[in-house]
Amino acid sequence: SQTIHQWPATLVQPVGSPLSLECTVEGTSNPNLYWYRQAAGRGLQLLFYSVGIGQISSEVPQNLSASRPQDRQFILSSKKLLLSDSGFYLCAWSTTEKLFFGSGTQLSVL
Amino acid sequence: AQSVTQPDIHITVSEGASLELRCNYSYGATPYLFWYVQSPGQGLQLLLKYFSGDTLVQGIKGFEAEFKRSQSSFNLRKPSVHWSDAAEYFCAVGATGRRALTFGSGTRLQVQP
Numbered sequence: 001s002q003t004i005h006q007w008p009a010t011l012v013q014p015v016g017s018p019l020s021l022e023c024t025v026e027g028t029s030n031p032n033l034y035w036y037r038q039a040a041g042r043g044l045q046l047l048f049y050s051v052g053i054g055q056i057s058s059e060v061p062q063n064l065s066a067s068r069p070q071d072r073q074f075i076l077s078s079k080k081l082l083l084s085d086s087g088f089y090l091c092a093w094s095t096t097e098k099l100f101f102g103s104g105t106q107l108s109v110l
Numbered sequence: 111a112q113s114v115t116q117p118d119i120h121i122t123v124s125e126g127a128s129l130e131l132r133c134n135y136s137y138g139a140t141p142y143l144f145w146y147v148q149s150p151g152q153g154l155q156l157l158l159k160y161f162s163g164d165t166l167v168q169g170i171k172g173f174e175a176e177f178k179r180s181q182s183s184f185n186l187r188k189p190s191v192h193w194s195d196a197a198e199y200f201c202a203v204g205a206t207g208r209r210a211l212t213f214g215s216g217t218r219l220q221v222q223p
Contacts, residue, residue: 006153034210043116043200043215044154059210090153099144099202099211101153 002027006091006102013109019064019078021105023091026072031093033074035066038088038104050074081109112137112203116214123191124222131186131217133175133201142204143184144211145175149197157199160184171195196221 006023013019025031035047046059048066056066063082067075074091086109091102113136123129135141142161146154158169165177175186184201198218202211 036213043114044202044213046210046212049210092154098156098159100156101146103153 002093002100004091004093004100004102006105008105009103010106011108013081013107015083015109016080019076019081019085019107021076021089021091021107023074023076023102024072025074025093028072028093028095030071031095033068034092034094034099035074035076036090036092036101038090039086044090048076083109085109112141112212114201114203114212114214116199116201116217118217119215120218120220122220122222125193126190129186129188129191129195129219131199131201131219133184133186133214134182135184135201135203136182137203140179143175143177144202144204145169145173145184145186146200146202146213147171147197148200148216154200157186191219191221193221193223195219 003026032051034049036044037047038044048056048058050056050068053068064078089105092099115134117132144159145157147157148154157173158167158175160167160177167175173188175184177184196219198216200216201214204211
């Protein structure tokens with residue numbers, strides 16, 4: 001069966017520090033992969049999606065970036081975190097019918 | 111572009127009472143509609159989805175939703191709420207040819223004993 005792993009579960013980082021969140025999917029090949037962010041009291045905002053290795057589409061211009069170095073690996077990065085980057089980050093993958101989410105990373109930028 | 115509105119930010123119901131969570135969408139064609147549930151600190155779990163066919167959709171955990179094209183709505187219902195249903199619920203819409211979903215801002219459900 002397909003599973004999605006996301007880590008770390010929680011992260012506290014100072015302003016200006018770099019960020020790397022990793023997501024891997026097992027049990028499927030060539031999945032569509034997504035990064036969403038959920039800010040406190042708000043819905044989910046799509047940040048990036050990828051339909052294949054090295055193919056990244058950005059939905060919202062910001063200081064975050066994403067990379068897909070392998071078929072089932074999706075990385076969210078930042079060179080310098082801002083306070084406004086705090087939130088709950090969710091990785092997801094999809095079939096044609098369903099979107100499956102990882103357990104999320106709670107990022108606090110202080 | 112598609113959009114989703116969940117007009118109720120927070121709802122409180124008594125255990126055993128019925129529940130209806132509202133969702134309105136905006137999309138020019140027939141949408142793909144979803145309801146997800148998120149427990150505290152957790153990812154999202156799919157409750158049910160509508161693609162086509164019968165407009166009353168049954169999901170997991172006793173939930174159902176009805177697609178009403180004339181009202182652009184996809185409200186989530188449950189006849190009898192359990193304390194374990196307390197969570198945040200998200201409605202989402204997908205569009206033909208677009209791979210990502212657009213989510214509403216969520217409705218937080220609180221269940222009183």
